[in-house]
Amino acid sequence: xxxxxxxxxxxxxxxxxxxxxPQKRGLSEDFWxxxxxxxxxxxxxxxxxxxxxxxxxxxxxxxxxxxxxxGSITGAKANVPVWLGTxxxxxxIGLLMxxxxxxxxxxxxxxxxxxxxxxxxxxxxxxxxxxVVKYYNLEYVLWALLLGWTIGNTVGIPLWxxxxxxxxLYIKLGLVLLGMEVLMGKLLALGLPGILVSxxxxxxxxxxxxxxxxxxxxxxxxxxxxxxxxxxxxCGVSAAIATASACKAKKEELSLAxxxxxxxxxxMMVVMPIVIRLIGMDDIVGGAWLGGTIDSTGxxxxxxxxxxxxxxxxxxxxxxxQNILIGVIAFAxxxxxxxxxxxxxxxxxxxxxxxxxxxxxxxxxxxxxxxxSIIASLIDWSSDAGSxxxxxxxxxxxxxxxxWLFCLAFVCxxxxxRMETLRPAMRGGKPMILYLVGQSLNLLLTGLMAWLVFGxxxxxxxxxxxxx
Amino acid sequence: MTNPTTxxxxxxxxxxxxxxxxxxxxxxxxxxxxxxxxxxxKRWIDPLRQRGINxxxxxxxxxxxARDETP
Numbered sequence: 228x229x230x231x232x233x234x235x236x237x238x239x240x241x242x243x244x245x246x247x248x249p250q251k252r253g254l255s256e257d258f259w260x261x262x263x264x265x266x267x268x269x270x271x272x273x274x275x276x277x278x279x280x281x282x283x284x285x286x287x288x289x290x291x292x293x294x295x296x297x298g299s300i301t302g303a304k305a306n307v308p309v310w311l312g313t314x315x316x317x318x319x320i321g322l323l324m325x326x327x328x329x330x331x332x333x334x335x336x337x338x339x340x341x342x343x344x345x346x347x348x349x350x351x352x353x354x355x356x357x358x359v360v361k362y363y364n365l366e367y368v369l370w371a372l373l374l375g376w377t378i379g380n381t382v383g384i385p386l387w388x389x390x391x392x393x394x395x396l397y398i399k400l401g402l403v404l405l406g407m408e409v410l411m412g413k414l415l416a417l418g419l420p421g422i423l424v425s426x427x428x429x430x431x432x433x434x435x436x437x438x439x440x441x442x443x444x445x446x447x448x449x450x451x452x453x454x455x456x457x458x459x460x461x462c463g464v465s466a467a468i469a470t471a472s473a474c475k476a477k478k479e480e481l482s483l484a485x486x487x488x489x490x491x492x493x494x495m496m497v498v499m500p501i502v503i504r505l506i507g508m509d510d511i512v513g514g515a516w517l518g519g520t521i522d523s524t525g526x527x528x529x530x531x532x533x534x535x536x537x538x539x540x541x542x543x544x545x546x547x548x549q550n551i552l553i554g555v556i557a558f559a560x561x562x563x564x565x566x567x568x569x570x571x572x573x574x575x576x577x578x579x580x581x582x583x584x585x586x587x588x589x590x591x592x593x594x595x596x597x598x599x600s601i602i603a604s605l606i607d608w609s610s611d612a613g614s615x616x617x618x619x620x621x622x623x624x625x626x627x628x629x630x631w632l633f634c635l636a637f638v639c640x641x642x643x644x645r646m647e648t649l650r651p652a653m654r655g656g657k658p659m660i661l662y663l664v665g666q667s668l669n670l671l672l673t674g675l676m677a678w679l680v681f682g683x684x685x686x687x688x689x690x691x692x693x694x695x
Numbered sequence: 696m697t698n699p700t701t702x703x704x705x706x707x708x709x710x711x712x713x714x715x716x717x718x719x720x721x722x723x724x725x726x727x728x729x730x731x732x733x734x735x736x737k738r739w740i741d742p743l744r745q746r747g748i749n750x751x752x753x754x755x756x757x758x759x760x761a762r763d764e765t766p
Contacts, residue, residue: 293728293731294724295724296723296724354719354723357728358731359730359731359736359740360727360751361749361750362739362750363739363750364751367751368753377715378712381709381715382705382712383708405754408755408756463753465753465754496750497739523750523751523753524752524753524757524758525751525757525758526750528749528750528752528759529748532742532748533742539746543755543758547755621756626757630753633753
């Protein structure tokens with residue numbers, strides 16, 4: 228690696244998830260992510276409305292396999308080969324990226340680089356499809372990070388790949404698309420009991436963990452503390468990505484928070500159902516406890532299934548209600564960070580009014596995320612046909628594109644990741660202590676609330692709603 | 696003229712990448728399939744597969760794969 232490359236690597240590793248990478252500057256990542264997000268969501272709704280199920284399988288990703296990796300792309304969904312759906316999915320993002328590359332006058336170089344990053348993302352998806360890896364909740368983000376990190380720390384980032392190393396853009400666009408899945412109507416899926424467990428305990432744990440990390444443990448980086456607090460108390464990787472972007476955390480901080488969360492989730496997913504059985508907790512309270520405490524959404528369903536059908540339904544519904552919370556959390560953290568922390572972008576500029584200053588610092592892509600969420604929620608709420616349209620658009624189009632975008636983002640984060648930047652915050656194993664303390668509080672408070680609400684106050688209505 | 700140290704580092708990096716790739720290939724194509732055959736692991740995986748649950752799902756929309764069980 229040349230000195231020039233090393234200098235670039237150091238600069239990129241110190242940049243936050245939200246700060247532009249030190250390449251050619253063009254229109255802001257926020258502008259592109261909001262524009263592309265709205266275009267993609269509109270196209271998804273239009274295509275699904277006009278073509279319906281014909282779209283099935285055309286946007287896809289490699290599937291599950293056990294002993295032959297090729298098995299992940301040789302299958303088919305609705306007669307469309309998985310390899311073709313994979314190419315189409317990555318092709319849609321490639322088309323959007325072409326506009327970015329063209330605006331910077333590097334269309335061909337950009338597309339070649341995108342092909343390289345997309346190939347690594349595909350490999351990460353194939354790795355995550357191995358059945359043992361998949362069923363123990365080792366999500367694709369981990370393998371995307373590992374692949375990128377291995378290349379970045381052995382041969383360095385090849386120069387030809389650099390134009391497509393745009394973690395910030397992929398993450399923000401992915402988050403705007405995630406807005407489509409944040410449907411406010413889902414909040415009422417379990418009525419008041421679900422809201423009490425998901426929306427009362429979660430903010431308390433989040434704020435307390437953040438306070439504990441800052442004031443007691445004195446972790447050097449507030450953004451690391453906030454990202455760990457959010458991924459532990461809300462819903463794992465997706466909450467970590469949203470919050471890290473909202474509080475402008477460093478790439479390494481996001482990676483650390485996600486690694487901690489995935490490691491503990493894999494253990495909790497297997498151990499908690501056993502503990503629930505051992506202590507004689509019933510499936511209703513146990514399901515609610517699992518839903519409110521295990522970080523990752525998929526792992527909640529797996530743990531719930533180990534307790535039975537009713538626990539599965541309660542656990543996954545409580546988690547789904549918690550999932551919806553990430554819209555509010557991302558917005559609240561963005562506003563808090565814009566008022567509390569100076570990100571340096573506006574330092575040294577002319578003094579402006581408070582609101583102008585907040586607006587300057589506010590990550591604008593959050594507005595795109597909220598706008599998409601509100602529009603999708605309104606369509607979903609308007610009628611049964613509207614609800615079906617939103618569901619199909621998510622399942623057939625936006626969900627898969629969002630997964631690809633996050634995978635591309637984590638390949639890029641891995642490529643640029645330099646763990647030495649985390650050393651000050653890692654001193655004394657503080658992030659691990661923070662996670663353990665926060666999760667213990669979460670287990671305690673959620674357990675109490677689950678017992679109070681699901682085991683006592685609303686027990687009869689829950690049994691009526693879910694008889695078995 | 697190419698700096699000999701840089702040249703040496705480059706070859707070292709390439710060698711490290713090859714070793715990592717080989718380890719990854721062995722783990723994914725030989726070790727993990729063997730782990731997947733263990734009875735304890737099968738007892739965990741099979742019921743989830745039958746119910747179409749994806750434990751690696753990141754968001755609630757990713758979790759139920761084979762059949763529509765999104766609450």
